[in-house]
Amino acid sequence: MEERTFLSLDLSTQQLKGVVVSDKLEILNKASVNFHTDLPEFRTHGGVIIDKTNPHYITAPSIMWVKGLDMLLDRLTMEGVDFSKIASVSGSAQQHGSVYWVRGINNTLGNLDSKEFLHVQLATSFALSNSPVWMDSTTTEQCRELEKAVGGPTKLAEITGSRAYERFTGSQIAKIYHNKPDTYNRTERISLVSSFLCSLFLGKIAPIDISDGSGMNLMDIHTKEWNQTLLDACGPDLAEKLGHPVPSNTNLGPISNYFVERYDFKPDCKVIACTGDNPASLMGMRLDKDWIAVSLGTSDTVFLWLSEPTVVLNGHVLCNPIDKDAYMALLCFKNGSMTRERIRNNCCEGSWDTFNHLLDSTPRGNFGHIGLYFDTQEILPFLRGDYRFNKTGPVNKFTSLEVEVRAVIEGQFIAKRAYAEDFGFKFDKDTKILATGGASVNKSILQVLSDVFNAPVFVQEAADSAMLGAAYQAKYGLVGGSYNALLSSLPDPELACQPYSDAAEVYGPMVNRYRSIIKELVKCCK
Numbered sequence: 170m171e172e173r174t175f176l177s178l179d180l181s182t183q184q185l186k187g188v189v190v191s192d193k194l195e196i197l198n199k200a201s202v203n204f205h206t207d208l209p210e211f212r213t214h215g216g217v218i219i220d221k222t223n224p225h226y227i228t229a230p231s232i233m234w235v236k237g238l239d240m241l242l243d244r245l246t247m248e249g250v251d252f253s254k255i256a257s258v259s260g261s262a263q264q265h266g267s268v269y270w271v272r273g274i275n276n277t278l279g280n281l282d283s284k285e286f287l288h289v290q291l292a293t294s295f296a297l298s299n300s301p302v303w304m305d306s307t308t309t310e311q312c313r314e315l316e317k318a319v320g321g322p323t324k325l326a327e328i329t330g331s332r333a334y335e336r337f338t339g340s341q342i343a344k345i346y347h348n349k350p351d352t353y354n355r356t357e358r359i360s361l362v363s364s365f366l367c368s369l370f371l372g373k374i375a376p377i378d379i380s381d382g383s384g385m386n387l388m389d390i391h392t393k394e395w396n397q398t399l400l401d402a403c404g405p406d407l408a409e410k411l412g413h414p415v416p417s418n419t420n421l422g423p424i425s426n427y428f429v430e431r432y433d434f435k436p437d438c439k440v441i442a443c444t445g446d447n448p449a450s451l452m453g454m455r456l457d458k459d460w461i462a463v464s465l466g467t468s469d470t471v472f473l474w475l476s477e478p479t480v481v482l483n484g485h486v487l488c489n490p491i492d493k494d495a496y497m498a499l500l501c502f503k504n505g506s507m508t509r510e511r512i513r514n515n516c517c518e519g520s521w522d523t524f525n526h527l528l529d530s531t532p533r534g535n536f537g538h539i540g541l542y543f544d545t546q547e548i549l550p551f552l553r554g555d556y557r558f559n560k561t562g563p564v565n566k567f568t569s570l571e572v573e574v575r576a577v578i579e580g581q582f583i584a585k586r587a588y589a590e591d592f593g594f595k596f597d598k599d600t601k602i603l604a605t606g607g608a609s610v611n612k613s614i615l616q617v618l619s620d621v622f623n624a625p626v627f628v629q630e631a632a633d634s635a636m637l638g639a640a641y642q643a644k645y646g647l648v649g650g651s652y653n654a655l656l657s658s659l660p661d662p663e664l665a666c667q668p669y670s671d672a673a674e675v676y677g678p679m680v681n682r683y684r685s686i687i688k689e690l691v692k693c694c695k
């Protein structure tokens with residue numbers, strides 16, 4: 170039998186990446202399109218547009234993502250991909266963002282001309298040209314309304330897995346309905362970024378999967394159905410606009426004819442539901458109970474497998490993309506790589522080598538300095554701006570570049586540990602950390618992670634866990650069976666760093682100090 174392959178795409182904040190894997194799930198081809206540098210005509214910074222008058226208002230042009238897909242498929246072609254061998258396609262995408270399709274969209278998607286680019290044909294298909302993305306935080310008012318509709322934040326967290334968050338899709342949709350009722354009325358369907366990507370491949374609007382769907386503050390994570398009270402609190406006829414949610418590994422049927430004719434996909438190549446990047450990362454990382462995953466990308470996230478849902482006010486419980494009866498815990502920190510890059514640019518002229526040299530040359534604990542850096546409105550804690558402290562209290566500036574470099578990394582990881590403990594994560598001698606995302610290639614950064622958590626850090630051969638997770642989903646959605654058995658031939662994660670023996674002594678007290686600092690700052694900023 171001819172060897173079959175699988176394609177997956179990851180539509181993240183800064184780029185669109187694609188990978189083709191073999192039947193044994195080995196990487197065969199890869200390509201990527203960077204929105205900022207490859208598509209400069211959309212004038213994004215890091216893939217997003219920050220409004221000039223309101224820095225909390227953050228969007229991305231929906232058509233830029235479509236043009237990115239045209240470009241990526243051409244790049245994969247140049248990489249020598251034989252699309253006729255691909256048995257199924259799936260994908261992952263930044264969570265929470267929403268895409269507003271005009272009426273008649275299924276007709277357009279189902280009748281695309283294979284001689285033309287997608288972006289030319291879909292140029293007028295969006296009722297709202299710029300999609301609100303996960304970095305946006307303009308919907309505080311709508312969040313309070315959503316919580317009120319069901320009896321408060323704890324009740325909302327009980328139903329949907331999270332209290333109301335600005336970036337979650339429900340409050341974003343409510344804002345569009347209230348501020349732009351014409352746009353809302355012109356919208357036939359609303360997709361998440363993941364189901365938008367899936368719709369392009371499917372040639373009709375694809376359903377939202379339950380894992381990404383649980384990042385909307387609209388779905389009951391117990392029944393996996395929309396909660397009507399919450400839908401009504403956001404806008405009229407929302408159930409029809411969203412469609413019915415489906416399990417993440419659902420086989421949605423054959424690929425659209427457009428791809429068969431233009432790229433030579435087989436007509437029976439299947440499209441498997443796409444999901445959010447954090448659920449997809451969980452699939453790519455094969456976690457079991459002693460493991461905590463830390464993803465260091467545009468956003469930093471911490472997540473793990475949960476058998477039962479818990480109710481938390483800081484953090485999220487999402488439906489599990491592998492086992493529809495299980496859950497996953499997620500903590501998201503908005504100021505990840507972009508903030509590390511800012512400090513690298515200010516202190517090290519843009520060089521990671523210099524950054525690492527300075528990081529390695531400072532002691533664990535940074536002589537009692539603590540730095541907190543929030544370029545955009547942070548989620549955990551809800552703060553914006555830079556805050557620096559020496560042993561005795563707040564300071565405007567640190568005395569050296571190396572202190573600043575260590576402060577940004579220690580501050581970010583101490584926050585992760587503090588919020589993970591609040592979520593109920595139990596750290597003990599068996600705890601292991603699996604690191605992924607762009608910054609997980611950096612050993613000096615991983616050493617600080619290992620010390621702050623006092624646990625060994627492991628990495629996988631390929632750091633793109635979301636994209637790989639979606640590639641595994643492409644096969645899993647097609648063949649079914651046991652997920653672990655499907656992945657059994659893949660190599661185990663490699664040990665990257667071990668904590669130093671004084672790590673617990675240094676960072677235990679620092680985590681406590683961090684908690685007191687945050688308590689004061691949040692009080693002052695209210």
Ligand code: ADP
Binds near residue numbers: 467510
């Ligand atoms: P996304 O979340 O958008 O998918 P990635 O996980 O691909 O992003 O991570 C991209 C980020 O990785 C870049 O913004 C960059 O700062 C970071 N990165 C890449 N190489 C390094 C490195 N050597 N050290 C630290 N960070 C790095």
Ligand code: XUL
Binds near residue numbers: 263303384445
């Ligand atoms: C998760 C979150 C981010 C995005 C980034 O809640 O907002 O991790 O998924 O891609």
